[in-house]
Amino acid sequence: MRRTALLRTRPIAIGAQAPAVRFRSSMTATATPTLATDEEVKPFSEVPGPKPLPVLGNLWRFFPGGDFAGVAPYDIPDTLVRRYGPIVKLEGMLTDTKLFVADPTAAQQIFRTEGQWPIREGISSIDYYYKNYRKNLQFSLGTANGEVWQKFRSAVNQVAVQPRNVKVYVEPINAVAEEFIQRMKSIRDANQQMPDDFTTEIKKWAAESITYVALDTRLGMLENNIHPDSDAGRLVELVKNTFDAMAKLEFGLSPWKYISTPTWRQLKSSMDTFTEMATRHVNEVVDRLSKLSEEEIASRQFSVLERLLVNSHDSDKGVAFALDMMLAGIDTTAHQTSSLLYFLATHPEQQRALQAELDREWEAGQPLTASVLEKLKYLRACIKEAMRLQAVVTGILRTANQDVVLNGYLIPKGTHTIVCTKTMCRDERLVPRASEYLPERWLPGQEQLKPRHAFVNIPFGFGPRMCAGKRFADLEMEVLCARLFRSHNLEWHHPEPQVEQKLFVQYSSPLKITMKER
Numbered sequence: 001m002r003r004t005a006l007l008r009t010r011p012i013a014i015g016a017q018a019p020a021v022r023f024r025s026s027m028t029a030t031a032t033p034t035l036a037t038d039e040e041v042k043p044f045s046e047v048p049g050p051k052p053l054p055v056l057g058n059l060w061r062f063f064p065g066g067d068f069a070g071v072a073p074y075d076i077p078d079t080l081v082r083r084y085g086p087i088v089k090l091e092g093m094l095t096d097t098k099l100f101v102a103d104p105t106a107a108q109q110i111f112r113t114e115g116q117w118p119i120r121e122g123i124s125s126i127d128y129y130y131k132n133y134r135k136n137l138q139f140s141l142g143t144a145n146g147e148v149w150q151k152f153r154s155a156v157n158q159v160a161v162q163p164r165n166v167k168v169y170v171e172p173i174n175a176v177a178e179e180f181i182q183r184m185k186s187i188r189d190a191n192q193q194m195p196d197d198f199t200t201e202i203k204k205w206a207a208e209s210i211t212y213v214a215l216d217t218r219l220g221m222l223e224n225n226i227h228p229d230s231d232a233g234r235l236v237e238l239v240k241n242t243f244d245a246m247a248k249l250e251f252g253l254s255p256w257k258y259i260s261t262p263t264w265r266q267l268k269s270s271m272d273t274f275t276e277m278a279t280r281h282v283n284e285v286v287d288r289l290s291k292l293s294e295e296e297i298a299s300r301q302f303s304v305l306e307r308l309l310v311n312s313h314d315s316d317k318g319v320a321f322a323l324d325m326m327l328a329g330i331d332t333t334a335h336q337t338s339s340l341l342y343f344l345a346t347h348p349e350q351q352r353a354l355q356a357e358l359d360r361e362w363e364a365g366q367p368l369t370a371s372v373l374e375k376l377k378y379l380r381a382c383i384k385e386a387m388r389l390q391a392v393v394t395g396i397l398r399t400a401n402q403d404v405v406l407n408g409y410l411i412p413k414g415t416h417t418i419v420c421t422k423t424m425c426r427d428e429r430l431v432p433r434a435s436e437y438l439p440e441r442w443l444p445g446q447e448q449l450k451p452r453h454a455f456v457n458i459p460f461g462f463g464p465r466m467c468a469g470k471r472f473a474d475l476e477m478e479v480l481c482a483r484l485f486r487s488h489n490l491e492w493h494h495p496e497p498q499v500e501q502k503l504f505v506q507y508s509s510p511l512k513i514t515m516k517e518r
């Protein structure tokens with residue numbers, strides 16, 4: 001077998017020599033490297049994977065008669081990894097070659113070499129929309145790369161990632177959660193069971209929470225009798241249409257880049273409405289700020305959006321921020337919360353342990369403050385475990401910023417890699433008792449239950465490009481669960497609900513949770 005000796009700057013290899021499951025590493029991307037000798041490095045062409053046929057590529061394998069026919073999109077990475085090992089190359093699929101990585105040491109190496117400006121392929125339809133119809137918003141975090149991304153990301157980090165700025169939202173997020181719990185009570189049936197469209201209700205809660213940050217206003221999505229033409233009336237449908245269209249354009253066979261298809265038009269129209277909504281609300285905030293005196297500006301407790309606008313003097317920044325928060329923060333949080341509620345409803349022992357913590361740490365009649373939340377370690381463990389066992393995002397995308405050696409293979413700069421977090425999180429070799437919902441594993445002293453490597457469970461991604469809304473997502477889920485389980489028990493009396501992969505992982509059958517007063 002010919003080995004490559006072409007490396008101008010010799011890449012650093014870890015993972016080739018170390019068995020993937022031998023040790024736990026700390027959560028940094030700077031593990032001691034092992035230098036590869038040229039002899040040990042195999043070329044990219046030797047990376048395992050299904051071999052494409054001339055002209056037909058590999059696409060045929062996913063159609064009837066092919067060896068991947070009937071494999072649900074959700075299971076494709078697992079299937080590839082099971083057949084070919086933890087590093088798999090998939091080429092000849094109409095798009096660029098993708099490299100699937102389900103080895104935590106190799107994943108760590110990807111993040112370690114991603115550089116100051118990590119490159120992530122954006123969702124191509126949204127990228128196309130911004131480039132062709134909203135040139136003024138092309139710096140959006142969801143799609144931008146390079147210095148353009150870095151400038152906007154540091155502006156967002158300053159206002160939306162710092163804990164002190166997020167803490168300001170504890171009270172309003174509490175108010176939204178309480179409204180949602182009241183709504184849950186009012187929509188349950190005679191058997192105290194949630195309606196079939198309960199996941200839509202959860203989306204309304206997530207949307208109401210995050211638009212308070214993104215648009216600086218309460219839309220009233222949890223009220224009864226919402227006017228269908230109001231922002232509240234339109235938003236949930238808008239999110240659904242946008243994400244349905246995005247998933248079809250991203251994963252389906254569609255000529256949308258060459259001719260205007262109905263799905264493309266659906267996406268464009270939804271994004272136009274989103275942009276109009278964001279622009280209108282941002283303009284209201286700009287207007288409000290312009291009426292403040294200098295003294296008022298100096299002494300004001302700014303909202304996140306106000307602070308961004310004051311710092312940047314640029315309303316386009318406000319609009320891009322609002323769109324990023326809504327597009328990245330509604331469906332993700334809603335689907336993740338759905339699985340969290342399901343796991344707790346189906347695990348009464350863990351639910352009791354959570355309630356015991358709430359009774360102990362949150363004095364009856366007192367507000368749920370940031371300092372109370374700080375003490376709720378078991379609650380955080382419940383959330384973390386739900387995100388491990390059923391993450392909404394199944395893989396983290398990176399485009400290699402330099403040549404890198406992963407498990408002995410030379411991966412050239414520019415290769416599109418997918419770190420398969422879902423596959424790793426469910427691998428028994430990497431996570432003890434991987435198929436069980438065990439929040440305890442995240443508590444101190446439970447080393448025997450912890451994943452064997454820190455890069456197995458990274459539901460919010462890693463590094464400078466990791467989720468910009470993590471603190472808000474955590475806050476929303478913590479507040480809702482604390483309030484809900486303090487006063488109620490959740491139960492489940494049905495077979496396991498079905499899960500599907502669209503852009504995110506979500507339940508495709510009704511989430512018929514029963515909610516009873518404690």
Ligand code: HEM
Nearest residue numbers: 141325328329332333336460461462465466467468469473
């Ligand atoms: C449970 C809910 C959520 C999950 C699981 C989640 C997960 C993720 C993941 C995996 C990424 C990619 C990270 C990477 O490439 O390393 C990401 C990016 C992002 N998320 Fe979240 N997210 C959630 C909620 C939110 C919320 C509530 C917001 C907004 C307030 C938000 C805003 C963003 C943005 C703007 C990015 C792009 C960041 C960048 O590229 O600079 N996310 N998220």
